[in-house]
Amino acid sequence: MFAGIFWGTIVCLVEVVLRLLAGRSFLTPAMIPGIILLYVVYWALVGVTFTIASRLAFLRALRPNGIVPALAIGFTLHAVLIRHLFSELVPPGSTILWVLCYGAAIPLGIALGRGIGDFPRGRHTLVVLSCGLALAFGSYFMAGIVKAPGRPGVTDRQNVFILMIDTLRKDHVGVYGYPRNVTPHLDRLARDARIFDRAYSTSSWTHPAIASLFTSQYPSSHGVETKVSSLTGRFETLAESFEREGYRTGIFSASAFVPEIYGLDQGFQHEVSMGKPAYEKLLITEYFGRTAGKIPLLPWRGRDLITLFEEKCRPALLKDWLTTPRLGDGFRRWVDRIGDENFFAYVHVREPHAPYVGRGNYAPPGPVDFTYGASGGTLYPFDTATPVPGDSLRLRIDKYDDDIWAVDRTIGDLFYWMEERGLFENTIVIVTADHGEEFYEHRSWKHGTSLFEELVAIPLFVHVPGAAPARSRDYVSMIDIAPTLLDLAGIAIPEAYRGHSFAPLLRGDPRFEPRSEIFAELARAPGAEAQMLLVDGEKVIQYWKPSREVVELYDLGEDPGEQSTMIARDSIRANALLQKLRDTIEEARLIRGSTDDVELDPNLEKQLRAMGYLE
Template identity: 25%
Template structure:
């Protein structure tokens, strides 16, 4: 078979329990539900980290955070992948693929070095950081790209408020132009897209509420709700039950709107006759706690399924039959699948555990000592251990009710053994001597609005 086109979509922060493919009572993902009818759906897919930056670096390199070294988002540290670490885009580019990336997240692009290997790359703020010969961008878009810093420095509110209707629509339209430009030229394509509708702040259009039978918001409600939500994310307040329920309604509506953008991409591929033979991978990089767990608890709430057990759909080229996989899978293995080094059976493998690494705290203006937690998950339990030798066993009893088990020494010893066996082959990153980079004003403002700083 000729090398297939590859479409890799990350739905940033999309919680598995809010997805109708996985049993959510609202029809949040009808497009992905339809994809599931001819794809493989994974019930126990685990992110390599519970937040964006290290997870994406793992998706692109096949390395765990401890191996690629991008573990935190501290502003005084180098946040860019080492040049000698190859990304999947670079591998595919060397294999003759035309490559394009469209990112809605400031962590994912030139800031982290994840734009390497792409012929075309559009950043979160619509800056054209890499431009090839595909002629994707209108004159107006090129002018905006050159002037985007002026917009960011003048007022961050337009970027905050327009992130949904303006940025997401533009990235989707350019991805469709990419499909148009590359259709029929004989070379395979690798297309990456990061969409952030499931990541707070939530600004779904009113129509998305109506499609789910929910009350549309007033003109001022989204700003008020998101301001309160950001304060919760930053640990400055709690959410009462009514607030939390409305936040989840906004989240569901945002996911439904996002699903319509995925539908537009699939429709174009089908119209071009490319859909059937394209390798399609759709996943989330992590989930998001929205009031379910104490944010100051130990072990950290980031260890819970709500943050690390993520949705995953894989449609292999030519696949027409649905499949469902219950065994644990590690999303760190996605680059090998997308590069054609494994098939879906090998990707699933015979592992009975999945590994996640978390370094707490995630971000900050100045460095502090971070504590590494490692989470080893099977279908029933998690073994969680810190580098300070704190250890716990969690029972996987549902995204909102996962509980700490009163584990005896035999159970803990088995967890230690399995974790050591799983990590003994990892090669720790030695650290970088490069100084930290200064964040641009608009990037820093956007990261603040997203709750990272």
Template identity: 25%
Template sequence: MGKLFENVLLITIDSLRADRISIYGHKIDTPNFEELTKHGYIFLNASANSPGTPSSFPSILTSTYPMMYGGYGRITNSRPYLPIYLKKSLDSEIITIGVNSNAFLSRHFGYSMGFDMFFDGLQNSKIKMSISNLLMVKLRPALGYAPYLDWKKLNVRLKYSILKALSKEKSFFAWIHYMDVHIPYLYSSKLKNILNKRKLRMINNIIIRMSRGESINIPENLIDEIKFLYDEGVIRIDSAIGDILDFLEKYDILDDTVIIVTSDHGDEFMEHGGLGHMPKLYEELLHIPLIISNQNLPKKKIDTLVDQLDIAPTIADVFGLPFHSKWLGRSLLSIHSLKDKVIISEVANSTISAKVDKSLWKIAVRNRKWKLHFYVSSSTSELYDLTVDPYELQDISNEQPEIVQKLMKIIGDHIKNVHWSNFEYRLTRTIKNLKLKGKI
């Protein structure tokens, strides 16, 4: 099968939960999200495979689970990394572009592999910062700025890279990751940020303290203010998408480009006692937006259960490529044959971190009706009936032992697959080290 379209643009938005944009029912003005869904697929039941950036991106870009192949954090050579696969398969036919401002997605963690042009805002692979840069990170929140590059600066870099690809008459795969919804929460007005810097510092400090495990009583009016600030970030991202759509249309490549929009995870607003994105596996952190848009696709809402594992195979399908043998997802372009899948999500760290701690391994498995949380070290579980308890408030594991047993079989098989992949990873690494030392 040949190419379906010439180009793919993957847009990932840090911390964006599905229920905070208009296309999923939220009362907010996001016209560019709406524009994307005029021609294309909106997936109503898309799930993240983990609740944090370091742990979810292996699923997005390698179609494998976070705890496989040595765990998450750095992209190991054993993982089937999408940009490398595209370059090996299409060679000189394609230009690969990566643009982000998240240290967890930097070249230091292996994310630059396979990209012809890669920008992460870092000067070198060791994440060294000059004194002036370090001071700016400390001072920006007080001045009304965030300690990352905003969408306008990232879009400039993306457009520049796409124009270089067009000048060489090549197809492109471009990935851009936005941080504007992520903490620190800010107003869209710089003046308002300066005038309210004490309040912003207080709000963001509370979120950071809670992400470190502190228990803090939050008044309802403060939660409302946090949600308002979060929505301000969503509106800025909508502007970012509009800017990119205008650019693609200006250079007459909108029809030739499939745009995939999703997020790595959501954020919590005290639904389960926290703020931000702690390592929990509840739906406010796992239910993510997913849109596949192109002018030549019909408008369709799809209720099928899908997850981040399906993104890399979908991109390969656009380019007419067979799927990598290690990928665990499926293409989402064949909407008429899509069936519900069992969703597995997992995490194993104490706070927002790229460091895996297996003693903290949590696994959740869900189908259309049931969702089971399993805590590996304590062998305890929680069961929720999502059809009557979508917010996961009433644990009924003691009332449904047969359901728990059935879902535990799936988790047991998953744990075996993770252990096998990690054995393969360690064996491959050992052989490589022996070769480097000239012993084999």
């Protein structure tokens, strides 16, 4: 057992030190005691096993003091190789690699055991374990002194803060005319900012929209279009651009599309998110997740062990969601830690998203069902629709407004803290949404089913220190935000970006050339997709379903609710817009990057299903 505890602590300390030296560690002081305990317990069990085995007559040649370090060496060598060099290796190649790693380590360990004799004894183990505990508790005292890992930061530029409010409809915000006072704190900021009346997302659900925000690419280009698509490193992300210039970068996300799992953490040095717990990033847990089912003695499917651990030890799904107050606390602690260094922060709050909770302000707390609605697939147009009683519709809207009101109150607390810290004097603040929400305007609920205005028109207001408040009716797309922020910060905009900077508009430059059109798209499944193009108030939408193709044309000036298609009355204009739409689609797909599909573990599936992304 002493051998196991000794070498387990050694392996743990090596991993902690290497991760801290790497410059982009997810480790926090609070995690280190648990990490040390995990390694010590695991390797102590290994040591006990071989101690008992060595007492058997036919296994007396085994010396735990040799076998245990041999396994530790083989484990570390194999884990590093499959993590960095052979991550896609499958049998029989993975088995051969396993045999080679442990085959090389066992003779070395046995020789080491013979050379050190009875080492380690209890006193040696106590010394090493004490060093580990000293690191664990010492990290608490150092947390407020040591800066965040990474390259030296900058202090002479403006900070950048993006607040993404999931599922927030534009017409439920006070500055856009909503009669209910559910967003007083957002309205207060908006009155000191540039308000955009015609801002649009690139899709009607979270995953592709956020990837567009970070890469300044349309979904057809970045390839993140389904619930399992993962962003690859082909495109430089907004966070990577800021990190390259010395900014501290942090992401605080309650979205079910967990940044690390889906590749959305690229360029972020600090991450607070839901879904994938930090222990899965450790060498020991990642090792079993990657090798299970690929090497001898581990016949289970890839994630069975970790899934079992989660089912027994993790809290219930609703308790596991990161609430807006928790994200705000994480942001405040991070800003305190990095001091005066400039930062780029992305905060993604979730509460307006279904399932609506209700706070007792406009509606009583409690769940609400969605038994009424459309059938015939997940993409408009639907085959049938059940009429919705008026009181049921009102209840859903009331609960939705309650959740917006609760989020706004917490955001107000965060804004007041930023004011007290003087951050608004040196911070560019963007408030927006990834998409809207439908309340049966087109025979469906929630989002991700169509490209109508209630889903793709988003709130957007930008606070730039020193800039006068104003209102703009120019078209703005989600892909325009990244180049605008880089432009405002004086950072070179990557050539691959598809968006247009509207920084000249914010500076009051009369030479600003506004965007002439808006493009958005939606892919629900193979053969089920939709695209839209908006030009001068006229909007064409094409829906592709396995059974049919539907094209609709709307004049938003005459029909802002998109209730009466003009396709039969103005086929010439519709065909011209449709051809332009298809040219845009073809252009976007020409630069499409490769994507990786992620494996949805049961916990992540539950999160996505609870939020309506899985049936």
